[in-house]
Amino acid sequence: MPDGRNTSAHHGESLLFLTDEQLRQGIEAMFFAYRGFTADPDRILADMAYGRAHHRAIHFINRAPGTTVNNLLNILGVTKQSLNRVLRTLIDQGLVESKVGKIDKRERHLFLTEEGHKLEQALSDAQRARMRSAFRDAGPEAVAGFRTVLEAMMDTEMQHAYTRLKETGS
Amino acid sequence: MPDGRNTSAHHGESLLFLTDEQLRQGIEAMFFAYRGFTADPDRILADMAYGRAHHRAIHFINRAPGTTVNNLLNILGVTKQSLNRVLRTLIDQGLVESKVGKIDKRERHLFLTEEGHKLEQALSDAQRARMRSAFRDAGPEAVAGFRTVLEAMMDTEMQHAYTRLKETGS
DNA sequence: AGTATAAGTCAGCCTTGTTGACATTCCAAG
DNA sequence: CTTGGAATGTCAACAAGGCTGACTTATACT
Numbered sequence A, B: 001m002p003d004g005r006n007t008s009a010h011h012g013e014s015l016l017f018l019t020d021e022q023l024r025q026g027i028e029a030m031f032f033a034y035r036g037f038t039a040d041p042d043r044i045l046a047d048m049a050y051g052r053a054h055h056r057a058i059h060f061i062n063r064a065p066g067t068t069v070n071n072l073l074n075i076l077g078v079t080k081q082s083l084n085r086v087l088r089t090l091i092d093q094g095l096v097e098s099k100v101g102k103i104d105k106r107e108r109h110l111f112l113t114e115e116g117h118k119l120e121q122a123l124s125d126a127q128r129a130r131m132r133s134a135f136r137d138a139g140p141e142a143v144a145g146f147r148t149v150l151e152a153m154m155d156t157e158m159q160h161a162y163t164r165l166k167e168t169g170s
Numbered sequence C: 001a002g003t004a005t006a007a008g009t010c011a012g013c014c015t016t017g018t019t020g021a022c023a024t025t026c027c028a029a030g
Numbered sequence D: 001c002t003t004g005g006a007a008t009g010t011c012a013a014c015a016a017g018g019c020t021g022a023c024t025t026a027t028a029c030t
Helices: A020-046 A052-063 A069-076 A080-092 A114-138 A140-153 A156-168 B020-046 B052-063 B069-076 B080-092 B114-138 B140-153 B156-168
Strands: A096-100 A108-112 B096-100 B108-112
Touching: A020 A052, A020 A114, A020 B020, A020 B052, A020 B114, A020 B140, A020 B156, A052 A069, A052 A080, A052 A096, A052 A108, A052 A114, A052 B020, A069 A080, A069 A108, A069 A156, A080 A096, A108 A114, A114 A140, A114 B020, A114 B140, A140 B020, A140 B114, A140 B140, A156 B020, B020 B052, B020 B114, B052 B069, B052 B080, B052 B096, B052 B108, B052 B114, B069 B080, B069 B108, B069 B156, B080 B096, B108 B114, B114 B140
Parallel strands: none
Antiparallel strands: A096 A108, B096 B108
16 A cells, blocks of 8 residues: 555646546446446346345355355445345245354354255346456456456455455355 | 457457456446445435435536436436436425426426535535546556446447537536 | 344334326427 | 327325334353
């Protein structure tokens, strides 16, 4: 973490000078792109009794099988009550399994069932298809830049969560 | 639009081959970054009687003053009723002004009042600060890539809306 | 034994999205 | 000039998914 690297606004260099217009375009790009990003899974979920919140839970349980409720809470950034409502329906419907911890029996470890995996596949297939198409159209250098900027835009705790998940990656 | 450029999955080149793991990281980056993206304005709005929906309306009215309700509807991608609820509170609170169209009197043209501009400034200052910091940390090539990928991720109609807004830029 | 932690639950509230039905105003085509 | 359709506004009802606050249960730690 270099100190004072970006404290001065004007160096007379285009490298560090960013107009409000450029920033505004970035803001709008985020807004429109996020709509596209969620559109395909949303369409699948619309026919079912589930929403975007269920998708997020399923995604991260699949990503980190055996994760605890508390862990998921931190990653998703919602309240226990909010997550519990979602989790309860997923468990009731047999998409998620909750197992009492061996070391600490207060904890519940979450796993996708066979059925849960099927829905996860359907949802992430749709989302990956769009991401793949965007990545291919944009090319590898653009993809690297994309990830660099997004990472810099995260809150610090989320950067850590993101990095931890990356390192867990197959 | 070159035909058949990305139809084949395997060229034996890293250029076009994208693993599910890479795509999943992109998906998670989008998720965590969008949280950061909205966090600062959300904090400001939490103290007031407004939410993210008000922010979006204010942003695009500021961006394209005199826009019609229908136009805004298309950009925001919500129903007339949903937007109307937001718009009504903004008009009642004196942040937005609605003027009957001169050519077509059915249309309402929307403008920010002095007060509306103040809130818009506060919100976009916060959001731009984060975007600026992320852009600086990432560097200009990364920023270019970021925008290329986001644009490729949008639905076609939103690409058009985005481009139209860009060309309107000061 | 007493405190802290993990999880679950109940109740109630808010924002923001949805549908459906309907009124108004006005342009434009027949 | 009339009529159909477009743009807008409004009412009502509902659902998802956030939130807070209060409380219970089980377990772990000190």
